[in-house]
Amino acid sequence: MPFPSKSGLKITQIDVKDVRFPTSLGGHGSDALHTDPNYSCAYVTTTTEGGRQGFGLTFTCGRGTEIIVLTIRSMKKFVVGRNAADIFADFAGFWRQITNDSQMRWLGPEKGVVHLAVAAILNSLWDLWARLENKPLWRLLVDLTPEELVSTIDFRYITDVITKDEAVQLLKSKLPxxxxxxxxxxxxxxxxxxxxxxxxxxxxxxxxxxxxxxxxxxxxxxxxxxxxxxxxxxxxxxxxxxxxxxxxxxxxxxxxxxxxxxxxxxxxxxxxxxxxxxxxxxxxxxxxxxxxxxxxxxxxxxxxxxxxxxxxxxxxxxxxxxxxxxxxxxxxxxxxxxxxxxxxxxxxxxxxxxxxxxxxxxxxxxxxxxxxxxxxxxxxxxxxxxxxxxxxxxxxxxxxxxxxxxxxxMAPKLPGYSTQMFPETLQRFSYPKGTEWQRMFKDGTFPEPDEAELVNV
Structure with a gap:
């Protein structure tokens, strides 16, 4: 399957929002250590010069989402100005670049907040690719040849278990x-x-x-x-x-x-x-x-x-x-x-x-x-x-x-990674300026955001 044409796919903007839902009020998601989660996400929209968009997110439990949002903002420099088609054609190379910047990797590497931030950005790019191909993501993956699929993976540190060639042969063995x-x-x-x-x-x-x-x-x-x-x-x-x-x-x-x-x-x-x-x-x-x-x-x-x-x-x-x-x-x-x-x-x-x-x-x-x-x-x-x-x-x-x-x-049928939220949801539940959060601050359901939670406002 050929990679997309480069025309109109220069990435011009990455927008990120802190989106939180007050699930703690009903005990939803509660467990032994996460006793009062407010299910949340850092929500990314990637836009190209031709107006095509991809949507991605990384899940959180409420407090601290602002840290991931700020990290995503600091990573825009690695994505904006790149052509999405070039990224997809060498996705493993791009993955290594964004996860292993010579200075930011000190905050990981490949773990914690920086990796959660990377996931949101890359999820938006995979959603964009599937939309460009007019396929749900699972079908995009299925339709890639073994060589094309393996080209998206960075095999550094795992070749003692599986190599690129072994991965290709494994996938080929399942083609029948x-x-x-x-x-x-x-x-x-x-x-x-x-x-x-x-x-x-x-x-x-x-x-x-x-x-x-x-x-x-x-x-x-x-x-x-x-x-x-x-x-x-x-x-x-x-x-x-x-x-x-x-x-x-x-x-x-x-x-x-x-x-x-x-x-x-x-x-x-x-x-x-x-x-x-x-x-x-x-x-x-x-x-x-x-x-x-x-x-x-x-x-x-x-x-x-x-x-x-x-x-x-x-x-x-x-x-x-x-x-x-x-x-x-x-x-x-x-x-x-x-x-x-x-x-x-x-x-x-x-x-x-x-x-x-x-x-x-x-x-x-x-x-x-x-x-x-x-x-x-x-x-x-x-x-x-x-x-x-x-x-x-x-x-x-x-x-x-x-x-x-x-x-x-049931198998998704619409193009993309099923990650796009409704604008009304973002308007209501973006933190801390969303209308639902403003209402809950006003009536005392939740405390007002602190200085750190206002860093992205």
Missing amino acids: RKEERVKELTAKGYPAYTTQVGWMGYSDELVKELCAKYLGLGFKHFKVKVGLNLKDDLRRCTAVRKYIGEDKTLMVDANQAWSVGEAVEWMKKLAHLKPLWIEEPTSPDDVLGHAAISKALKPYGIGVATGEMCANRVMFKQFLQSGGMQYCQIDSARIGSVNEILSVYLMAEKLKVKVCPHAGGVGLCEMVQHLQLWDYASVSATMEGRLIEYVDQQHEHFYDPCVVENARY
Whole structure:
């Protein structure tokens, strides 16, 4: 597939907004460590001289979003004035340039705030490319030749697991029946699980009501947040198991709450409820700790899932090599956008680890569906033991929201990465000047922004 013509694709503007939703008011998204999240994002619009636009974002939990916004503003210099067609033709080269500036890399490298900022910018460029090709992103990825797709990935630091040539051969080996798999995705979609029943801040009555709702919607896999109080976890998980039945699948998520030994002992006490996995049992950086937990819980039939806060492809490489994860949870905005995520999928396929993406609020569900559809069509060629997380939040703010029917993500049809928000949403929820935030400041629902939060105003 030829890369786009350069005509009209000089990038002239990058706009970024701090967008926040007051989800803490309802306990939505609450877990053992993130007890009061206001689901938010740094939202990027990239515009070319011909008027074409791409939209991207990186997810946050509220406070601190202004830091990512400021970092994106400081990175405009690496993008504005470049031709988007040149970027796409050497995407791996551009990726290395923007993630490894000789001075800014000291703030990472390839991790933390700078990597979250890079993800938002690059997500907007991938959205732009898909729009130029008039395809949803998953189909753009599927239609790239193995050589073209591999050309978007920086293989530095991971060639001890997979090289460019190996990646090309892996993709070529999956070409037979690829179009059959695409037709299947278009007709039937991809299986999902729900976390909506399990937020820690929800009342017992609401949990019961939501279990009934999602059973009625066809869900067979349910995740519950755990990690603060064992007695409470036993009560809540026992209740969910009762509500969903023994024939459905239960997963639990500690969101990094425990030490290694604590994780093992805690999960032994929940093992009779037959959880499929324990997610993020300890520090997201502790590769060997996850490996020890995995080994200890294997006799109980409990796997370890992690990755939503894994910093980069190198950390993923080590988790995959060590046996520290049985379920690899890529996140569409945590590491360096699609480019780096593709490398994780390829490593996971070579090492035969299932990928079950992390999703949730503010566009994550919209984005990860594209990645997992590509994986089925072009990489793993299987859905066995694989699911996409689904959380029913903020979809109404997007032009092309994810569609989940009978607990399956239906394949997106519109061009792009499903990342464009409505102007009305930006007008209401941009922080701190949006009309909803001004109203909530005025009535005392939230305190006025401090000096740091006003840095981008």
